Amino acid sequence: MLTVTEYSVELVKDPFQILSGKRYEFEIDLELDEEDELYSSEGIYVKAVYKVEGEQGSVVSYKLYERTSNRFVDAELEDEEEAALAAFCREHYAEGDE
Template sequence: MLTFTGYNVENVKDPFGILTGKRYEFVVQLDVPEDDELYVENGVSARAIIKVDEDQVSIVSYDLQETTSGQLLDFDMEEDEEEALLLFCKEHLPE
């Protein structure tokens, strides 16, 4: 199971007003054990776009990246890890 150690969140503006709901960009730092396939020496972060539309919250997209360089990693999260990320983001949505 992943452990989240920090995060940043920003509102994603829709300059044309064509998207429904609100979008937020989360960058969540992950604590990945050395024996996990996701482990990278310089740290791993998940960059996720979260959609909030009325009472529905969902992940639109996410990428895993090396924390220090921002280089994209060619890995996907397992289903339970995606659910944990979504729950974390739901709990940390801006007011």
């Protein structure tokens, strides 16, 4: 399960309307147990792009980074963590419109 400590979300501008729907970029700080394979003493955050088109939304992409160094972490979330990420984005994307 993902435990979010902080996050930010903003609408990605598409002035030429090349992309269908709206895109939101999330930066989400995670609290991880030391036993978790993603754990780093530096802290871990996720950068995710969430797409909303009509009533449908989905995570288009995400990447993991170490908080202190901003170093890319070459790993993937487990299926239930990806589902939790999508649910979190679905709950909070509208904050990017404010």
